[in-house]
Amino acid sequence: MKDYSEQILSGEGENDYTRYMRTDALLSLQRLPEESVHRDELLFQVVHQSTELWLKLACSEVAEATARIESGELDTATRLLGRAALGAQLVTQQLEMMRHLSPWDFQTIRTVLGHGSGADSPGWRSVRASNRLVGAAFLKLVADRGVDLAELYRSGEDTAEFRLAEAMIEWDERISIWRVQHFKMTTRIIGHEVVGTQGTPVDVLAKLISHKHFPELWAVRTELTETGPMGERPVGDRS
Template sequence: MTDKTTGCPAHDPGKAYDPSKEGAQMDFKARMSYGDYLGIDAILSAQHPLSTAHDEMLFIIQHQTSELWMKLALYELSAARQAIAGDHTAEASKMLARVARIFEQLNSAWDVLRTMTPSEYTAFRDDLGQSSGFQSWQYRLIEYAVGNRNKAMLRPHEHRPDLMERLTAELARPSLYDEALRRLARLGLPVPPEVLTRDVSEPWTVNEGVTEAWAQVYRDPSAHWEAYELAEKLVDFEDYFRRWRFNHVTTVERVIGFKRGTGGTAGISYLRRMLEVELFPELWRVRTIL
Protein backbone atom coordinates (compact mmCIF):
# COMPACT_ATOMS: atom_id res chain seq x y z
CA MET A 1 0.00 0.00 0.00
CA THR A 2 1.07 3.56 -0.62
CA ASP A 3 0.00 6.83 0.91
CA LYS A 4 -2.11 8.53 -1.79
CA THR A 5 -1.01 11.95 -0.56
CA THR A 6 2.76 11.42 -0.56
CA GLY A 7 3.20 8.40 -2.82
CA CYS A 8 5.32 6.77 -0.11
CA PRO A 9 4.69 3.30 1.34
CA ALA A 10 1.90 3.54 3.90
CA HIS A 11 2.78 2.66 7.48
CA ASP A 12 0.62 0.08 9.15
CA PRO A 13 0.71 0.85 12.89
CA GLY A 14 -0.18 -2.76 13.61
CA LYS A 15 2.94 -4.17 11.97
CA ALA A 16 6.60 -3.91 13.11
CA TYR A 17 8.58 -1.64 10.81
CA ASP A 18 11.20 -3.45 8.72
CA PRO A 19 13.68 -0.95 7.16
CA SER A 20 15.11 -3.66 4.90
CA LYS A 21 11.94 -3.46 2.82
CA GLU A 22 12.98 0.07 1.89
CA GLY A 23 16.54 -0.89 1.00
CA ALA A 24 18.33 -0.62 4.36
CA GLN A 25 21.36 -2.91 4.57
CA MET A 26 20.90 -5.47 7.36
CA ASP A 27 23.61 -8.07 6.69
CA PHE A 28 27.16 -7.07 7.71
CA LYS A 29 28.94 -10.41 7.63
CA ALA A 30 31.05 -9.25 4.68
CA ARG A 31 30.62 -5.48 5.02
CA MET A 32 32.00 -2.74 7.24
CA SER A 33 29.49 -1.78 9.90
CA TYR A 34 29.08 1.38 11.97
CA GLY A 35 30.87 -0.27 14.89
CA ASP A 36 33.71 -1.48 12.66
CA TYR A 37 34.32 1.97 11.20
CA LEU A 38 34.34 3.73 14.56
CA GLY A 39 36.20 1.06 16.51
CA ILE A 40 33.34 1.02 19.00
CA ASP A 41 34.40 -2.26 20.63
CA ALA A 42 37.81 -0.83 21.56
CA ILE A 43 36.26 2.39 22.90
CA LEU A 44 33.58 0.65 24.96
CA SER A 45 36.02 -1.86 26.42
CA ALA A 46 38.44 0.85 27.64
CA GLN A 47 36.71 1.43 30.99
CA HIS A 48 38.33 -0.46 33.86
CA PRO A 49 37.10 0.71 37.27
CA LEU A 50 39.43 -0.12 40.15
CA SER A 51 36.72 -0.11 42.79
CA THR A 52 33.14 -1.26 43.25
CA ALA A 53 31.93 2.36 43.61
CA HIS A 54 29.02 3.12 41.27
CA ASP A 55 30.29 6.60 40.33
CA GLU A 56 33.75 5.56 39.20
CA MET A 57 32.33 4.71 35.76
CA LEU A 58 31.06 8.30 35.42
CA PHE A 59 34.49 9.62 36.42
CA ILE A 60 36.30 7.44 33.88
CA ILE A 61 33.99 8.12 30.96
CA GLN A 62 33.89 11.86 31.59
CA HIS A 63 37.67 12.06 31.41
CA GLN A 64 37.99 9.66 28.48
CA THR A 65 35.48 11.61 26.38
CA SER A 66 37.27 14.84 27.31
CA GLU A 67 40.50 13.35 25.97
CA LEU A 68 38.72 12.48 22.70
CA TRP A 69 37.50 16.07 22.35
CA MET A 70 41.02 17.31 23.11
CA LYS A 71 42.37 15.06 20.36
CA LEU A 72 40.04 16.78 17.91
CA ALA A 73 40.98 20.21 19.30
CA LEU A 74 44.66 19.45 18.67
CA TYR A 75 43.85 18.29 15.15
CA GLU A 76 42.02 21.52 14.39
CA LEU A 77 44.59 23.77 16.11
CA SER A 78 47.41 22.19 14.12
CA ALA A 79 45.54 22.72 10.87
CA ALA A 80 44.62 26.31 11.82
CA ARG A 81 48.22 27.17 12.63
CA GLN A 82 49.39 25.71 9.32
CA ALA A 83 46.69 27.65 7.47
CA ILE A 84 47.71 30.95 9.09
CA ALA A 85 51.35 30.30 8.24
CA GLY A 86 50.28 29.78 4.63
CA ASP A 87 48.20 32.99 4.60
CA HIS A 88 44.91 31.07 4.48
CA THR A 89 43.34 32.92 7.36
CA ALA A 90 39.72 32.36 6.31
CA GLU A 91 40.21 28.59 6.53
CA ALA A 92 41.93 29.00 9.89
CA SER A 93 39.02 31.05 11.20
CA LYS A 94 36.62 28.18 10.48
CA MET A 95 38.89 25.75 12.33
CA LEU A 96 39.28 28.06 15.31
CA ALA A 97 35.50 28.47 15.49
CA ARG A 98 35.26 24.69 15.69
CA VAL A 99 37.82 24.56 18.50
CA ALA A 100 35.77 27.07 20.46
CA ARG A 101 32.72 24.81 20.08
CA ILE A 102 34.79 21.82 21.18
CA PHE A 103 35.53 23.64 24.42
CA GLU A 104 31.84 24.41 24.73
CA GLN A 105 31.30 20.64 24.70
CA LEU A 106 34.06 20.18 27.27
CA ASN A 107 32.34 22.77 29.45
CA SER A 108 29.10 20.80 29.31
CA ALA A 109 30.92 17.70 30.53
CA TRP A 110 31.52 19.36 33.91
CA ASP A 111 27.73 19.59 34.36
CA VAL A 112 27.55 15.80 34.24
CA LEU A 113 30.49 15.29 36.60
CA ARG A 114 28.96 17.72 39.10
CA THR A 115 26.16 15.23 39.68
CA MET A 116 28.72 13.25 41.71
CA THR A 117 28.71 14.21 45.39
CA PRO A 118 31.72 14.38 47.74
CA SER A 119 30.59 11.16 49.43
CA GLU A 120 30.40 9.35 46.10
CA TYR A 121 33.85 10.52 44.97
CA THR A 122 35.43 9.64 48.32
CA ALA A 123 34.31 6.04 47.78
CA PHE A 124 36.90 5.52 45.04
CA ARG A 125 39.31 8.50 45.22
CA ASP A 126 42.08 6.52 46.92
CA ASP A 127 42.02 4.04 44.05
CA LEU A 128 43.23 6.78 41.68
CA GLY A 129 46.65 6.75 43.32
CA GLN A 130 48.75 9.65 42.06
CA SER A 131 46.92 9.99 38.75
CA SER A 132 45.57 13.48 38.09
CA GLY A 133 44.15 15.52 35.24
CA PHE A 134 47.12 17.89 35.26
CA GLN A 135 49.14 14.95 33.90
CA SER A 136 47.12 14.97 30.66
CA TRP A 137 49.69 15.27 27.88
CA GLN A 138 47.05 16.31 25.37
CA TYR A 139 45.98 19.21 27.57
CA ARG A 140 49.64 20.20 27.91
CA LEU A 141 50.06 20.00 24.15
CA ILE A 142 47.05 22.27 23.64
CA GLU A 143 48.55 24.86 25.97
CA TYR A 144 51.93 24.64 24.26
CA ALA A 145 50.33 24.82 20.80
CA VAL A 146 48.42 28.03 21.51
CA GLY A 147 51.28 29.76 23.34
CA ASN A 148 51.32 28.95 27.08
CA ARG A 149 54.78 27.39 27.14
CA ASN A 150 55.65 26.51 30.72
CA LYS A 151 58.62 24.14 30.48
CA ALA A 152 58.23 23.11 34.13
CA MET A 153 55.15 21.18 33.04
CA LEU A 154 57.27 18.80 30.98
CA ARG A 155 58.31 16.99 34.14
CA PRO A 156 55.12 14.93 34.67
CA HIS A 157 55.82 13.32 31.28
CA GLU A 158 59.50 12.46 31.73
CA HIS A 159 58.65 8.78 32.27
CA ARG A 160 57.44 8.62 28.65
CA PRO A 161 60.20 9.37 26.09
CA ASP A 162 57.64 9.35 23.26
CA LEU A 163 55.58 12.06 24.95
CA MET A 164 58.66 14.11 25.80
CA GLU A 165 59.69 14.00 22.16
CA ARG A 166 56.27 15.21 21.06
CA LEU A 167 56.05 17.98 23.65
CA THR A 168 59.58 19.28 23.09
CA ALA A 169 58.99 19.23 19.31
CA GLU A 170 55.94 21.42 19.92
CA LEU A 171 58.03 23.88 21.94
CA ALA A 172 60.39 24.23 18.99
CA ARG A 173 57.56 25.34 16.68
CA PRO A 174 56.01 28.80 16.55
CA SER A 175 52.79 28.74 18.54
CA LEU A 176 49.39 29.61 17.15
CA TYR A 177 49.78 33.11 18.58
CA ASP A 178 53.28 33.46 17.08
CA GLU A 179 51.89 32.55 13.66
CA ALA A 180 49.00 35.00 14.08
CA LEU A 181 51.43 37.83 14.84
CA ARG A 182 53.63 36.88 11.91
CA ARG A 183 50.56 37.08 9.70
CA LEU A 184 49.80 40.54 11.07
CA ALA A 185 53.31 41.62 10.12
CA ARG A 186 52.87 40.27 6.57
CA LEU A 187 49.65 42.28 6.37
CA GLY A 188 51.68 45.43 7.06
CA LEU A 189 50.79 45.94 10.71
CA PRO A 190 53.56 47.20 13.05
CA VAL A 191 54.46 44.03 14.95
CA PRO A 192 57.78 44.67 16.77
CA PRO A 193 60.76 42.91 15.13
CA GLU A 194 61.86 41.35 18.42
CA VAL A 195 58.53 39.51 18.57
CA LEU A 196 59.02 38.04 15.11
CA THR A 197 62.54 36.79 15.90
CA ARG A 198 61.98 35.69 19.51
CA ASP A 199 62.88 32.25 20.89
CA VAL A 200 59.50 30.58 20.40
CA SER A 201 60.24 27.90 23.01
CA GLU A 202 60.14 30.52 25.76
CA PRO A 203 56.96 31.67 27.52
CA TRP A 204 55.18 34.63 26.00
CA THR A 205 55.60 37.99 27.71
CA VAL A 206 53.25 40.92 27.23
CA ASN A 207 54.47 43.33 24.56
CA GLU A 208 53.06 46.86 24.30
CA GLY A 209 53.97 47.05 20.62
CA VAL A 210 51.78 44.01 19.95
CA THR A 211 48.93 45.65 21.86
CA GLU A 212 49.27 48.72 19.64
CA ALA A 213 49.29 46.57 16.50
CA TRP A 214 46.02 44.97 17.56
CA ALA A 215 44.70 48.43 18.46
CA GLN A 216 45.21 49.54 14.85
CA VAL A 217 43.15 46.56 13.74
CA TYR A 218 40.30 47.33 16.13
CA ARG A 219 40.27 51.06 15.41
CA ASP A 220 39.57 50.42 11.73
CA PRO A 221 38.15 46.90 11.26
CA SER A 222 37.10 47.48 7.66
CA ALA A 223 40.68 48.31 6.66
CA HIS A 224 42.05 45.26 8.49
CA TRP A 225 39.18 42.79 8.19
CA GLU A 226 41.30 39.66 7.91
CA ALA A 227 43.28 40.51 11.06
CA TYR A 228 40.10 41.67 12.81
CA GLU A 229 38.30 38.39 12.15
CA LEU A 230 41.37 36.40 13.24
CA ALA A 231 41.58 38.40 16.47
CA GLU A 232 37.96 37.70 17.33
CA LYS A 233 38.35 33.97 16.62
CA LEU A 234 41.33 33.86 18.99
CA VAL A 235 39.33 35.69 21.65
CA ASP A 236 36.38 33.33 21.15
CA PHE A 237 38.62 30.35 21.71
CA GLU A 238 40.24 31.81 24.82
CA ASP A 239 36.84 32.80 26.18
CA TYR A 240 35.62 29.20 26.04
CA PHE A 241 38.99 27.96 27.31
CA ARG A 242 38.75 30.25 30.35
CA ARG A 243 35.22 29.07 31.04
CA TRP A 244 36.46 25.47 30.93
CA ARG A 245 39.15 26.29 33.49
CA PHE A 246 36.62 28.11 35.69
CA ASN A 247 34.18 25.21 35.55
CA HIS A 248 37.04 22.90 36.47
CA VAL A 249 37.69 24.98 39.58
CA THR A 250 34.08 25.09 40.69
CA THR A 251 33.56 21.38 40.03
CA VAL A 252 36.64 20.40 42.04
CA GLU A 253 35.69 22.72 44.91
CA ARG A 254 32.16 21.30 44.92
CA VAL A 255 33.43 17.72 45.07
CA ILE A 256 36.61 17.82 47.22
CA GLY A 257 36.69 21.31 48.72
CA PHE A 258 40.24 22.43 49.51
CA LYS A 259 41.91 19.01 49.70
CA ARG A 260 45.16 18.52 47.83
CA GLY A 261 44.87 17.03 44.36
CA THR A 262 45.56 13.34 43.80
CA GLY A 263 48.64 14.29 41.80
CA GLY A 264 50.05 16.33 44.68
CA THR A 265 49.00 19.79 43.51
CA ALA A 266 47.54 22.27 45.96
CA GLY A 267 44.12 21.52 44.50
CA ILE A 268 41.81 24.54 44.33
CA SER A 269 44.58 27.10 44.89
CA TYR A 270 46.55 25.57 42.00
CA LEU A 271 43.52 25.65 39.71
CA ARG A 272 42.68 29.22 40.68
CA ARG A 273 46.21 30.25 39.82
CA MET A 274 45.72 28.74 36.37
CA LEU A 275 42.74 31.06 35.88
CA GLU A 276 45.18 33.98 35.83
CA VAL A 277 47.06 32.63 32.80
CA GLU A 278 46.28 34.54 29.61
CA LEU A 279 46.89 32.94 26.23
CA PHE A 280 46.62 36.10 24.10
CA PRO A 281 47.08 38.89 26.65
CA GLU A 282 47.35 41.80 24.21
CA LEU A 283 43.96 40.93 22.71
CA TRP A 284 42.41 41.48 26.14
CA ARG A 285 44.42 44.62 26.96
CA VAL A 286 43.53 46.26 23.66
CA ARG A 287 39.92 46.57 24.81
CA THR A 288 40.97 48.98 27.55
CA ILE A 289 42.84 51.39 25.31
CA LEU A 290 40.32 51.69 22.46
Protein backbone atom coordinates in the same frame (compact mmCIF):
# COMPACT_ATOMS: atom_id res chain seq x y z
CA MET B 1 21.10 -5.07 -6.52
CA LYS B 2 23.59 -4.23 -3.79
CA ASP B 3 23.18 -6.26 -0.61
CA TYR B 4 23.34 -3.65 2.17
CA SER B 5 23.13 -6.32 4.83
CA GLU B 6 26.61 -7.48 3.87
CA GLN B 7 29.37 -6.10 6.11
CA ILE B 8 32.29 -5.02 3.92
CA LEU B 9 34.85 -3.44 6.23
CA SER B 10 37.68 -5.42 7.76
CA GLY B 11 38.51 -5.28 11.43
CA GLU B 12 37.05 -6.32 14.75
CA GLY B 13 33.31 -6.08 15.35
CA GLU B 14 30.15 -7.74 14.17
CA ASN B 15 29.18 -5.02 11.71
CA ASP B 16 30.67 -2.13 9.74
CA TYR B 17 29.58 0.46 12.31
CA THR B 18 31.44 -1.21 15.16
CA ARG B 19 34.45 -1.87 12.91
CA TYR B 20 34.77 1.72 11.70
CA MET B 21 33.97 3.35 15.05
CA ARG B 22 35.98 0.73 16.94
CA THR B 23 33.26 0.61 19.54
CA ASP B 24 34.42 -2.71 20.98
CA ALA B 25 37.75 -1.13 21.91
CA LEU B 26 36.17 2.19 22.94
CA LEU B 27 33.60 0.66 25.26
CA SER B 28 36.20 -1.60 26.86
CA LEU B 29 38.27 1.34 28.12
CA GLN B 30 36.22 1.83 31.28
CA ARG B 31 36.70 -0.20 34.42
CA LEU B 32 34.39 -3.19 34.68
CA PRO B 33 31.77 -3.27 37.44
CA GLU B 34 33.68 -6.00 39.23
CA GLU B 35 36.85 -3.87 39.12
CA SER B 36 35.21 -0.71 40.44
CA VAL B 37 35.22 0.46 44.02
CA HIS B 38 32.15 2.62 43.33
CA ARG B 39 29.55 2.59 40.56
CA ASP B 40 30.21 6.28 39.79
CA GLU B 41 33.67 5.41 38.50
CA LEU B 42 31.90 4.97 35.16
CA LEU B 43 30.58 8.53 35.33
CA PHE B 44 34.01 9.84 36.33
CA GLN B 45 35.85 7.99 33.55
CA VAL B 46 33.34 8.78 30.79
CA VAL B 47 33.47 12.52 31.54
CA HIS B 48 37.26 12.58 31.53
CA GLN B 49 37.76 10.22 28.59
CA SER B 50 35.31 12.13 26.42
CA THR B 51 37.09 15.34 27.42
CA GLU B 52 40.29 13.91 25.99
CA LEU B 53 38.53 13.06 22.73
CA TRP B 54 37.01 16.52 22.32
CA LEU B 55 40.32 18.18 23.11
CA LYS B 56 42.07 15.91 20.61
CA LEU B 57 39.66 17.13 17.94
CA ALA B 58 39.92 20.77 19.04
CA CYS B 59 43.69 20.75 18.97
CA SER B 60 43.66 19.11 15.56
CA GLU B 61 41.57 22.05 14.34
CA VAL B 62 43.96 24.54 15.94
CA ALA B 63 46.94 22.80 14.31
CA GLU B 64 45.26 23.04 10.90
CA ALA B 65 44.33 26.67 11.59
CA THR B 66 48.00 27.37 12.29
CA ALA B 67 48.97 25.94 8.91
CA ARG B 68 46.27 28.00 7.20
CA ILE B 69 47.46 31.20 8.90
CA GLU B 70 50.97 30.48 7.67
CA SER B 71 49.66 30.03 4.12
CA GLY B 72 47.54 33.18 4.29
CA GLU B 73 44.15 31.40 4.30
CA LEU B 74 42.76 33.47 7.15
CA ASP B 75 39.04 32.84 6.71
CA THR B 76 39.61 29.10 6.72
CA ALA B 77 41.74 29.44 9.85
CA THR B 78 38.94 31.44 11.46
CA ARG B 79 36.38 28.72 10.74
CA LEU B 80 38.69 26.05 12.14
CA LEU B 81 39.22 28.01 15.34
CA GLY B 82 35.45 28.31 15.65
CA ARG B 83 35.20 24.53 15.53
CA ALA B 84 37.87 24.25 18.19
CA ALA B 85 36.02 26.73 20.38
CA LEU B 86 32.83 24.68 20.07
CA GLY B 87 34.79 21.61 21.17
CA ALA B 88 35.96 23.47 24.27
CA GLN B 89 32.38 24.55 24.94
CA LEU B 90 31.19 20.93 24.79
CA VAL B 91 33.96 19.89 27.17
CA THR B 92 32.76 22.54 29.60
CA GLN B 93 29.11 21.55 29.32
CA GLN B 94 29.74 17.91 30.12
CA LEU B 95 31.21 18.90 33.48
CA GLU B 96 27.57 19.26 34.52
CA MET B 97 27.54 15.48 34.89
CA MET B 98 30.00 15.81 37.75
CA ARG B 99 27.27 17.51 39.80
CA HIS B 100 25.84 14.04 40.23
CA LEU B 101 29.00 12.80 41.96
CA SER B 102 28.72 13.42 45.67
CA PRO B 103 31.76 14.60 47.65
CA TRP B 104 31.72 11.53 49.88
CA ASP B 105 31.37 9.04 47.01
CA PHE B 106 34.35 10.69 45.30
CA GLN B 107 36.47 10.00 48.37
CA THR B 108 35.98 6.30 47.65
CA ILE B 109 36.88 6.73 43.97
CA ARG B 110 39.91 8.79 44.96
CA THR B 111 41.46 5.73 46.62
CA VAL B 112 42.10 4.16 43.18
CA LEU B 113 43.31 7.26 41.30
CA GLY B 114 46.91 7.02 42.43
CA HIS B 115 48.67 10.30 41.74
CA GLY B 116 46.62 10.97 38.63
CA SER B 117 45.98 14.64 38.01
CA GLY B 118 44.33 16.82 35.39
CA ALA B 119 47.71 18.49 34.99
CA ASP B 120 48.83 15.30 33.23
CA SER B 121 45.94 15.34 30.78
CA PRO B 122 47.24 14.79 27.22
CA GLY B 123 44.46 17.07 26.00
CA TRP B 124 45.47 19.93 28.28
CA ARG B 125 49.12 19.55 27.30
CA SER B 126 48.11 19.56 23.65
CA VAL B 127 46.07 22.74 24.17
CA ARG B 128 49.09 24.54 25.57
CA ALA B 129 51.41 23.31 22.82
CA SER B 130 48.89 24.11 20.05
CA ASN B 131 48.29 27.59 21.41
CA ARG B 132 51.97 28.42 21.46
CA LEU B 133 52.18 27.55 17.77
CA VAL B 134 49.03 29.33 16.62
CA GLY B 135 49.91 32.36 18.73
CA ALA B 136 53.33 32.58 17.14
CA ALA B 137 51.84 32.19 13.65
CA PHE B 138 49.36 35.01 14.33
CA LEU B 139 52.01 37.39 15.67
CA LYS B 140 54.21 36.69 12.65
CA LEU B 141 51.27 37.37 10.36
CA VAL B 142 50.46 40.77 11.85
CA ALA B 143 54.14 41.70 11.93
CA ASP B 144 54.65 40.71 8.28
CA ARG B 145 51.55 42.64 7.23
CA GLY B 146 52.33 45.62 9.42
CA VAL B 147 49.05 45.32 11.30
CA ASP B 148 48.65 47.44 14.43
CA LEU B 149 46.22 45.48 16.60
CA ALA B 150 44.75 48.55 18.27
CA GLU B 151 44.15 50.20 14.90
CA LEU B 152 42.69 46.96 13.60
CA TYR B 153 39.97 47.26 16.23
CA ARG B 154 39.57 51.04 16.04
CA SER B 155 38.95 50.90 12.31
CA GLY B 156 35.75 48.92 12.78
CA GLU B 157 36.39 47.15 9.48
CA ASP B 158 35.37 43.53 9.13
CA THR B 159 38.70 42.36 7.72
CA ALA B 160 40.08 38.84 7.59
CA GLU B 161 42.66 39.81 10.21
CA PHE B 162 39.94 41.13 12.52
CA ARG B 163 37.82 37.98 12.18
CA LEU B 164 40.86 35.82 12.88
CA ALA B 165 41.78 37.84 15.97
CA GLU B 166 38.25 37.47 17.33
CA ALA B 167 38.27 33.70 16.64
CA MET B 168 41.51 33.37 18.59
CA ILE B 169 40.04 35.33 21.49
CA GLU B 170 36.97 33.10 21.51
CA TRP B 171 39.10 29.94 21.57
CA ASP B 172 41.24 31.34 24.39
CA GLU B 173 38.14 32.40 26.32
CA ARG B 174 36.43 29.03 25.90
CA ILE B 175 39.50 27.28 27.27
CA SER B 176 39.57 29.68 30.21
CA ILE B 177 35.87 29.11 30.94
CA TRP B 178 36.48 25.35 30.91
CA ARG B 179 39.33 25.82 33.38
CA VAL B 180 37.14 27.96 35.63
CA GLN B 181 34.34 25.42 35.58
CA HIS B 182 36.79 22.61 36.24
CA PHE B 183 38.17 24.49 39.25
CA LYS B 184 34.67 25.13 40.60
CA MET B 185 33.74 21.49 40.04
CA THR B 186 36.87 20.38 41.88
CA THR B 187 36.23 22.59 44.89
CA ARG B 188 32.56 21.58 44.88
CA ILE B 189 33.65 17.99 45.33
CA ILE B 190 36.77 18.15 47.53
CA GLY B 191 36.63 21.68 48.97
CA HIS B 192 39.16 24.48 49.38
CA GLU B 193 42.53 24.45 51.15
CA VAL B 194 43.07 20.74 50.53
CA VAL B 195 45.72 18.85 48.58
CA GLY B 196 44.88 17.24 45.25
CA THR B 197 45.84 13.75 44.07
CA GLN B 198 49.26 14.95 42.91
CA GLY B 199 50.09 16.88 46.06
CA THR B 200 49.19 20.30 44.65
CA PRO B 201 46.98 22.54 46.81
CA VAL B 202 43.62 22.91 45.07
CA ASP B 203 43.61 26.68 45.49
CA VAL B 204 46.72 26.93 43.31
CA LEU B 205 44.36 26.20 40.42
CA ALA B 206 42.61 29.48 41.09
CA LYS B 207 45.78 31.32 40.11
CA LEU B 208 46.28 29.25 36.97
CA ILE B 209 42.84 29.87 35.48
CA SER B 210 43.69 33.52 34.82
CA HIS B 211 46.39 32.50 32.33
CA LYS B 212 45.99 34.07 28.88
CA HIS B 213 47.26 32.13 25.88
CA PHE B 214 47.21 35.15 23.57
CA PRO B 215 48.12 38.05 25.90
CA GLU B 216 48.63 40.53 23.06
CA LEU B 217 44.99 40.21 22.02
CA TRP B 218 43.81 40.76 25.57
CA ALA B 219 46.21 43.66 26.11
CA VAL B 220 44.80 45.51 23.12
CA ARG B 221 41.44 45.67 24.89
CA THR B 222 43.08 47.40 27.83
CA GLU B 223 44.75 49.81 25.42
CA LEU B 224 41.45 50.62 23.75
CA THR B 225 39.82 51.29 27.11
CA GLU B 226 42.66 53.54 28.26
CA THR B 227 42.77 55.53 25.02
CA GLY B 228 39.10 55.51 24.13
CA PRO B 229 36.59 58.37 24.47
CA MET B 230 36.28 57.78 28.20
CA GLY B 231 40.06 57.57 28.65
CA GLU B 232 41.13 56.57 32.14
CA ARG B 233 38.29 58.30 34.00
CA PRO B 234 37.23 56.58 37.21
CA VAL B 235 34.22 54.30 37.01
CA GLY B 236 31.08 56.37 37.39
CA ASP B 237 32.77 59.61 36.25
CA ARG B 238 30.91 60.76 33.12
CA SER B 239 31.62 64.50 33.40
